[in-house]
Amino acid sequence: MSELGVLEETHLTFRLAPEMELEVRACACEMAKSIRMSTDKVEEVGMAVVEACINAIEHSRAADGQLHLGLAVLGSAGADEPQGLRITIQDQGVGFDCSKLVPPRIEDNLKAIRKRGWGLKIIEGLMDEVNVLSGEGGTSVVMLKAL
Amino acid sequence: MNEGLKLNVERRDGLAVIYTDGYINNQGGEEIAEAAYGLLDEGFGTLLLNLAGTKIVNSIGISILIEIIEKMIEVEGRLSFCHLTPTIEKTFHIMGLAQYASIFPDEQAAVTELQAGAS
Numbered sequence: 001m002s003e004l005g006v007l008e009e010t011h012l013t014f015r016l017a018p019e020m021e022l023e024v025r026a027c028a029c030e031m032a033k034s035i036r037m038s039t040d041k042v043e044e045v046g047m048a049v050v051e052a053c054i055n056a057i058e059h060s061r062a063a064d065g066q067l068h069l070g071l072a073v074l075g076s077a078g079a080d081e082p083q084g085l086r087i088t089i090q091d092q093g094v095g096f097d098c099s100k101l102v103p104p105r106i107e108d109n110l111k112a113i114r115k116r117g118w119g120l121k122i123i124e125g126l127m128d129e130v131n132v133l134s135g136e137g138g139t140s141v142v143m144l145k146a147l
Numbered sequence: 148m149n150e151g152l153k154l155n156v157e158r159r160d161g162l163a164v165i166y167t168d169g170y171i172n173n174q175g176g177e178e179i180a181e182a183a184y185g186l187l188d189e190g191f192g193t194l195l196l197n198l199a200g201t202k203i204v205n206s207i208g209i210s211i212l213i214e215i216i217e218k219m220i221e222v223e224g225r226l227s228f229c230h231l232t233p234t235i236e237k238t239f240h241i242m243g244l245a246q247y248a249s250i251f252p253d254e255q256a257a258v259t260e261l262q263a264g265a266s
Contacts (some may be wrong), residue, residue: 122241126238
């Protein structure tokens, strides 16, 4: 899907705060519905967006306190028919080292005191393509969902 | 924005059903845990979480559900779910929760199996 062109693009900025994930989710789901994505896929987009926002709220420590949402409708060059949606959730926080992430396992999680760390695994399970870029300039989670 | 999770509890023969209505985030998860542990104290070892009224969950809320599953395993009880949206069910499978908690399509199917298992 990443080889497709951008037919339409929208950028929105939100203040990082508890439950702002519901506003971001509503925007992403609205765009997914507008390109006639199936209801189940719209819900999967919504859940992935909620998880990406929660990661930013909890871990970004962004000095500007902002989260940027990018929504791009993807399609073949020269054709008007949408073929998918690219969602980018970006913060300008402290970033993290992606190579140090250990995917959680339920059998370990059940015995652990801390039962968190599921966000990225859920996003990867629900979306068709996921790319996380993180460093000193912040974190970008780029997620693709085909129609 | 979120008006909070609303809970209802029904005590039946051999099991208790917790009905959720709203977003299961950290606050919602804590409320479910409080209700579940209260029911355990009352002697209900079989709990059914009916999520018909919940369309959105997040991983913080689910991590609290994992704590409840852990507690149920500890006391040899059982936590089950019914009426999940396809996305919530898929998420539970991605996380592996379905290995430790049964998922039923509806309450009738759940109650029939859980009451048979409890007797």
